[in-house]
Amino acid sequence: MTKRAVVAGIGHYLPERVVPNSEFEKSLDTSDEWIRARSGIERRHFAAEGQTTSNLATQAAQAALDDAGLTPDDLDALIVATSTADLTFPSAATMVQAQLGMRQGFAFDVQAVCAGFVFAMANANALIVSGQVKRVMVIGAETFSRIMDWTDRSTCVLFGDGAGAMILEAQDGTGDNADRGILSVDLNSDGNYRDILYVDGGVSTNTTGYLRMEGKEVFRHAIEKLAATAATALGKIGLSGSDIDWIVPHQANIRIIQGTARKMGLSMDNVVVTVQDHGNTSAASIPLALSVGKARGQIKTGDLLVTEAIGGGLAWGSVVLRW
Numbered sequence: 001m002t003k004r005a006v007v008a009g010i011g012h013y014l015p016e017r018v019v020p021n022s023e024f025e026k027s028l029d030t031s032d033e034w035i036r037a038r039s040g041i042e043r044r045h046f047a048a049e050g051q052t053t054s055n056l057a058t059q060a061a062q063a064a065l066d067d068a069g070l071t072p073d074d075l076d077a078l079i080v081a082t083s084t085a086d087l088t089f090p091s092a093a094t095m096v097q098a099q100l101g102m103r104q105g106f107a108f109d110v111q112a113v114c115a116g117f118v119f120a121m122a123n124a125n126a127l128i129v130s131g132q133v134k135r136v137m138v139i140g141a142e143t144f145s146r147i148m149d150w151t152d153r154s155t156c157v158l159f160g161d162g163a164g165a166m167i168l169e170a171q172d173g174t175g176d177n178a179d180r181g182i183l184s185v186d187l188n189s190d191g192n193y194r195d196i197l198y199v200d201g202g203v204s205t206n207t208t209g210y211l212r213m214e215g216k217e218v219f220r221h222a223i224e225k226l227a228a229t230a231a232t233a234l235g236k237i238g239l240s241g242s243d244i245d246w247i248v249p250h251q252a253n254i255r256i257i258q259g260t261a262r263k264m265g266l267s268m269d270n271v272v273v274t275v276q277d278h279g280n281t282s283a284a285s286i287p288l289a290l291s292v293g294k295a296r297g298q299i300k301t302g303d304l305l306v307t308e309a310i311g312g313g314l315a316w317g318s319v320v321l322r323w
């Protein structure tokens with residue numbers, strides 16, 4: 001018997017305010033056409049003043065609990081993947097724990113920027129397969145609008161705010177690829193690429209900062225590394241791209257998503273795409289896409305999925321799971 005971390009519920013939350021590309025035309029030398037053509041983004045959501053990452057995360061978590069038919073009392077742990085926590089400490093995760101009314105278990109944040117949800121799922125999987133916990137709430141939540149330089153047209157048009165949440169629960173499997181749940185994980189990072197994607201401020205440097213990015217460089221690394229990590233995760237269990245029902249990629253740029261699918265030998269019919277509606281929501285993008293993909297009727301019980309993401313660090317990885 002093999003213990004598997006199986007999806008028991010999924011949900012998401014997007015802030016009310018929707019900002020179309022045309023809004024940026026008022027203050028920047030940019031256009032709806034440029035943003036659509038270069039990124040695939042048409043609109044994004046921005047959090048209201050005073051609305052924090054833990055607020056978005058709590059609403060997504062509640063939606064996942066409702067989907068699973070569970071209550072906060074049923075959870076043993078809660079992980080939030082974020083680079084935009086409300087405060088330096090305590091963690092966003094403990095804030096969500098309190099907002100949900102969850103008094104037991106433990107909560108902590110994972111910070112791997114846009115790859116954060118993949119890293120958080122890997123952590124949750126390790127806690128479950130080692131028998132330490134039965135049920136984990138895994139959340140990706142961000143308010144990237146707080147770290148935008150609104151005068152930099154090459155970055156501020158690309159990002160959005162939101163949250164997605166998934167409940168993983170221990171179930172017994174047979175140990176083969178027919179099992180539901182997480183089947184394989186691949187994680188990577190290389191800190192030598194710090195300068196191509198970073199925030200130029202933080203607590204230990206006594207500064208507040210904004211996101212800085214060498215878009216072309218990140219783009220180049222993204223397609224190569226995303227296809228490679230997906231192939232590695234699939235290869236670990238004797239599978240390849242052709243075995244997959246759905247790629248659920250980090251939603252940064254439609255051209256990266258298309259390039260990665262092409263490299264994996266899959267058509268866009270096998271890809272869940274939400275970047276047009278959400279922009280790049282960093283660690284929130286994969287759980288948002290999973291939740292929307294399920295609601296659209298794309299992702300069904302038994303489907304084989306690969307999720308892959310890359311972000312600041314660089315940090316990148318993928319998770320193969322059967323829904």
Ligand code: ACO
Pocket residue numbers: 029030031034035038039113114115153154155157197214215216218219222252253256280282310311312
């Ligand atoms: N509107 C109009 N023109 C613009 C804009 C804009 N919003 N932004 C940049 N431009 C201009 C540039 O200044 C440049 O002008 P120039 O030729 O006169 O110098 C021109 O458009 C072309 O710029 P490029 O950077 O060459 O455009 P590119 O096709 O590479 O697209 C983009 C830029 C969209 C940023 C792309 O490189 C990209 O998506 N990169 C990856 C970004 C990404 O995925 N980040 C995710 C990781 S996120 C995380 O971890 C937080």
